[in-house]
Every structure is written in structure tokens, then in C-alpha cells.
Amino acid sequence: MRDVNDRGTDWFRGVYARHFPDVVRYGLRRLDGMAAAEELAQEVFLVAWRRRWEVPARTLPWLYGVARRLLANHWRAQRAVPPSGELTETVGLDRHDGIVRLMDVRTALGRLSDDDQEILRLVGWEQLSLREAALVVGCGSATAKVRLHRARRRLAELLRERPSPATSVDGQLGGVR
Amino acid sequence: MSERLRELLAAADPARGVQVGPGDVEAVLDRARDDVTSYATAVPPRRRAWWVVPVAALAVVATAVVVVRGVGGPPASPQPYLPPGSTSESAPCLAEIADQLAATPYDGRTGRYEYLRMTWAGGGSVEMPVADAGMATIWYSEETTRWLAEDGSGRLRQVRGTPTYPDEKSREYFEQHRELTSETTRTTELAPGDLDVTALPAADPTAMAQALYRPRENGPAQALASVADLNRERVLDSAHRAAVLRFLAATDGVVCQGEDTDSVGRTGVAVSAGRGQGPRPSPAGHDREYLLFDPRTGELLASGAKTTTAGNVEVGTVYLERGRTDELG
Structure with a gap:
């Protein structure tokens, strides 16, 4: 060092x-x-x-x-930013199976709480150990372990649910942060 | 994590396959040159770790600890605890609470489960699928009730509160896509071993410092964050609450902020400490870690962040109720 x-x-x-x-x-x-x-x-x-x-x-x-x-x-x-008051137009979306698949994962991620998402991202994308992820999030390792366990289980459950085919222009697609 | 889930996550990685350029390190150094504080290469003197004590002082500390343990009720010291070598307390308001600590209804009670109910701020953001529409953000408070036995078994109940939104387009987006917000109540049964039960440090300030003030390089805010974390994991009895208060009272950089009232109307004693303070603090405003303590029992009421010493408090966790019980609820 x-x-x-x-x-x-x-x-x-x-x-x-x-x-x-x-x-x-x-x-x-x-x-x-x-x-x-x-x-x-x-x-x-x-x-x-x-x-x-x-x-x-x-x-x-x-x-x-x-x-x-x-x-x-x-x-x-x-x-601190005041509401913009703009209306968003809803737009029809193409659905290719491959893209739907990626969006399923991201949409499913978006249904988790913010902290659960962050633990999953840190372990899954940033490739951190659980202990390192706990340090980043600012919680104890035990809390991180529960969050990861719960987030993983929840994500798996959500991915087993197949989204119902969209009959209206409102799609379920959306990138998730 | 299962291999399948790992593959799926990897495939959904927004940064997958993205080439990142080399960036511009000179731009960072140029900006730093405009800093008001001098960042000359003089290295700060190495400080001896404060918990390395001379033998004579150690005898004094040992006596004080024996006195505390001898008392049957809430612990009381004849004089405030000071780490050897220091001349004054950083946060005397906390030492005052420790000196007159009152018992809670659950002190001295036994029960299979430690019971803890708290709320925290949650939320999330979603990229809206319309080009350039940006992010839709949702905020909600989540109430967690937890029954936890020594073996890690018990029950966890999470209740999501009414959502709020920073702007109209976020509100509209989530109201149009209700499938994106998960169910409002979830109960999880915990089997033995499901949760690691965090060990409580010994009920003395030195043990608290060694267990909680890590890593030291994060500065005194780390001490406050660790106390908040410990309170999210365990229910502290009077001896441990007093030890935590005395440890924080003696930690350089922890500052008394007078009284404050939390979101459920409880008035407490507030302390804060600047985050990430090294020997060359940045002139830009840093967040401060914030804790609110019950002035009678020394229980932690709330934890969060402040923008400045005098600024607004952003509460992270409110600790609503604690206890010991044999019954799951």
C-alpha cells in the first residue's frame, strides 16, 4: 500500500x-x-x-x-423544483420480444424499493461483495444481506409473472434506474 | 445470486458493452486549483489512535466502568466520561442525558423477540418511455415492524404509505402505470438463520467506539451513521444506550444542535457531524449526519441528514416503538 x-x-x-x-x-x-x-x-x-x-x-x-x-x-x-405542469403524451411502442425481455428485468427492478434496487445493482452490476455494497449504501452487512435476499426473491417472482399483452397504447416498457 | 438471475441482470445492464472514454483528469485538477482552501502537499501529522491509552489512565477508565455496572437501575456516573487525553466533551448534551438516564418500559423485561417499529423514506425513479420525457419519480414512506429472536427468526411487516411526487408528470405516469408500484403491505416470516443478528458491543463507550467508529477515515459522521444502523438492527437496554451516548459525547466533531421535534411530535436533543471530513475540508457545503435522542431515556428517536449546521433536516429513519415480547403481532 x-x-x-x-x-x-x-x-x-x-x-x-x-x-x-x-x-x-x-x-x-x-x-x-x-x-x-x-x-x-x-x-x-x-x-x-x-x-x-x-x-x-x-x-x-x-x-x-x-x-x-x-x-x-x-x-x-x-x-426544490416546482411542478412543471406539462402533460406527457402517451405514445404507442413497438414490442420486439428481445427488448421486452430486457425491459421486463428493468421494470421488475423498478418495482423494488430504492435501497433494494441499489443493493441488487451494486452486487449484480458493480460486482461488489455484500460487505462492500453495505458500505456504499451505508447499512450494516446484516441489513444488506436481508435486502439482497429479499430483492433477489422478489425479482425472481416478478420475472416469473408474464406481462399481459398490451391491448392499448399504454405499454409496460420503461427503462429503470 | 442464482446464475440465471445474474445472467438476466447482466443482460439488462445499461452500461453493458458501453465504451467509456478516458475522461479528463486535468479538468478535475484545474477546478481544484480554484478552491479557497489550500491543498498544498503538506501531509497531516499522523495521530495516535485515541483509544490507545497510557496505563495510568486505563486504571481510571476501568474504575468508572466497574461503578456503572454496580448500579442496579439506569447507570449513573459521578462525572462525565472523558476518553483519556481529552480535555472537554464534544457533545455535552449527550453526556447530560446519560447522567440522568431514565428506564423505558422494556428495560429489564425479557421476551423471545426484540420488537422494533420504524419508518423510513423510500422511492424510486423510472425512465419514461417517451423520448426525452426524462424520469418519473415516486416517494413514499415505508413502515417496517420487526420481531427478531436470537436465532434470526421472527417476522417482518412492511407497509408502504401514500406516495408523493415531485412534479405532475411523475404523478400522472405512476397513476397511469399502477402495475409499477408493488403491493402496499407485505409480511415475511423469518426462519432461524434468515437474519444475522448483529452482536451488541459491550456496554461501555470504548467498546462502542471500537465497534461503531469504522472506518475512521469517514470522520465523525460515521459514528452517527453507525449508531443509527445499530438502532435499526437491535433494541438497546439502558446500559447500552448510556454507553452509546457517552461514546458520541466524546467523539470529536459531534456537535449539539439544541432541541428539535420529529415528524410524530416528539421533542428530543439533536446532534450532528459533518460527513467525510478530512484534514483539508472542502469549501463546498457538505451534508451533515443527524441524530435525535429522547432527553429522558436516551433512545434514538430519528436519524437523517442536514444540509448545514443550521439547515433543514432530511429525516431518513424514525424509530417509533421498541420492546421485548414473546408474541408475534
Whole structure:
């Protein structure tokens, strides 16, 4: 493990190069598009530079934790936005079986609570261990284990239900964050 | 996780196969150059861990602990607990509560199950399938009631409250797609071993510090977050509540914030600590971790976050009811 004395710009460039793609992917899975994900990643690394004395050896889960808190701030800031009053048009959608299948998983994910979704994403997409995922979410390992167990079971139940064929233009499709 | 579920999740990964560019590290460093606080490469002096105590001071601590355990009722110390080497308490309001701690109805009671009822803020977001329509967001509070035995068995009941929405388009989207919100009440029977029962640290402030203030690099907010977490897992008796209060009272960076009233009308003593504070704090506003304690019994009433020392509180968890019982409800 490198000496903490060593944490200058060279050290930081190394951390950034190693972990920037993974932090962007974290953002892509929870935000709308690459631009938003890259912006989030830049904010995460700015925090990492400012707190570079605190960055632990297991860096990536710590970076995910920073990203998660920044996202929470982002959602909180959205609450300050007054209602737009716009009406959304409902549009008919094509349903190819392959796309329906992917959307089934994402729709099913969306039916879980936010914390359950996050545990499943961290373990399933970010490939974290349960203990690391617990650190990111800020709960104990025992709580994370219950959430994962419950989320996994619930997701499996939802995927066994076949969506009824849409007879109206209101589809069930929707990307899920 | 089953292989099949893993495959399905992998296939649904929005980042799958996406090529990510190298980013722009110099842009980050440029922004940091505009920071008001100096980020010169001077390394902060290594501090000896505060729990490594000189032998003479250890004797004093041991005596204080023996006195506490000797008392039959709620523990009382003749003087506030101070970790060796410190000259003052960080949060004296918590030490005051510990000094006069009153018993709860469940202190000293036995029962197969620890009973805990709490609410927390939940929600989710869905990408609306119309191009550029953005995200629809739903918020709801969820009430969880849990009966937990030593072997991890018991019962969990979750009740989802009335949803709210940040804007009209979110409301409309979820009202048009009611299938996206799951059932409002769910009861789960827990078999032995289904839940890992978190071990309670010993009822003294040093043990609490060692168990709860981890990782240290996250700063004092970690101590508060760990106390909130412990309270979501276990029901604390008077000795453990006093130990938690004394541990937090002596933790650098934990600040008394006066009285506050929670969402169910209970008035308590509030403390907060800044999140992620290293030796070079950022000039940008950081969130603060927040806890609200009952001034009589020392029970944790609520936990959450604050925007600044004086700012609004965003409550994460409200701890409504605790007890010990032999009956599942």
C-alpha cells in the first residue's frame, strides 16, 4: 500500500485512470445518458482529490459511496423544483420480444424499493461483495444481506409473472434506474 | 445470486458493452486549483489512535466502568466520561442525558423477540418511455415492524404509505402505470438463520467506539451513521444506550444542535457531524449526519441528514416503538 505521504497529482492521475470508467458506468446505470454519467464522475473525482488523505486502499467502493451521496443530493435538489405542469403524451411502442425481455428485468427492478434496487445493482452490476455494497449504501452487512435476499426473491417472482399483452397504447416498457 | 438471475441482470445492464472514454483528469485538477482552501502537499501529522491509552489512565477508565455496572437501575456516573487525553466533551448534551438516564418500559423485561417499529423514506425513479420525457419519480414512506429472536427468526411487516411526487408528470405516469408500484403491505416470516443478528458491543463507550467508529477515515459522521444502523438492527437496554451516548459525547466533531421535534411530535436533543471530513475540508457545503435522542431515556428517536449546521433536516429513519415480547403481532 502506498504511503499516504505520496498522494500528489501523480497518485491522483493513477487513481483516476484506473477507476474513471467504472464510476461512469455507475452513473450510466442510474442517470439519463452518458453526459450526465461523466459529469457525475468528474464530481466524484473532485471530491476524491479534496479528500485524498481519506481514500482507502479499497478505493472503488469508496468512490461508489461518494457517487451515491452526490446522486442523493441531486434527487434532493430536484424536490426544490416546482411542478412543471406539462402533460406527457402517451405514445404507442413497438414490442420486439428481445427488448421486452430486457425491459421486463428493468421494470421488475423498478418495482423494488430504492435501497433494494441499489443493493441488487451494486452486487449484480458493480460486482461488489455484500460487505462492500453495505458500505456504499451505508447499512450494516446484516441489513444488506436481508435486502439482497429479499430483492433477489422478489425479482425472481416478478420475472416469473408474464406481462399481459398490451391491448392499448399504454405499454409496460420503461427503462429503470 | 442464482446464475440465471445474474445472467438476466447482466443482460439488462445499461452500461453493458458501453465504451467509456478516458475522461479528463486535468479538468478535475484545474477546478481544484480554484478552491479557497489550500491543498498544498503538506501531509497531516499522523495521530495516535485515541483509544490507545497510557496505563495510568486505563486504571481510571476501568474504575468508572466497574461503578456503572454496580448500579442496579439506569447507570449513573459521578462525572462525565472523558476518553483519556481529552480535555472537554464534544457533545455535552449527550453526556447530560446519560447522567440522568431514565428506564423505558422494556428495560429489564425479557421476551423471545426484540420488537422494533420504524419508518423510513423510500422511492424510486423510472425512465419514461417517451423520448426525452426524462424520469418519473415516486416517494413514499415505508413502515417496517420487526420481531427478531436470537436465532434470526421472527417476522417482518412492511407497509408502504401514500406516495408523493415531485412534479405532475411523475404523478400522472405512476397513476397511469399502477402495475409499477408493488403491493402496499407485505409480511415475511423469518426462519432461524434468515437474519444475522448483529452482536451488541459491550456496554461501555470504548467498546462502542471500537465497534461503531469504522472506518475512521469517514470522520465523525460515521459514528452517527453507525449508531443509527445499530438502532435499526437491535433494541438497546439502558446500559447500552448510556454507553452509546457517552461514546458520541466524546467523539470529536459531534456537535449539539439544541432541541428539535420529529415528524410524530416528539421533542428530543439533536446532534450532528459533518460527513467525510478530512484534514483539508472542502469549501463546498457538505451534508451533515443527524441524530435525535429522547432527553429522558436516551433512545434514538430519528436519524437523517442536514444540509448545514443550521439547515433543514432530511429525516431518513424514525424509530417509533421498541420492546421485548414473546408474541408475534
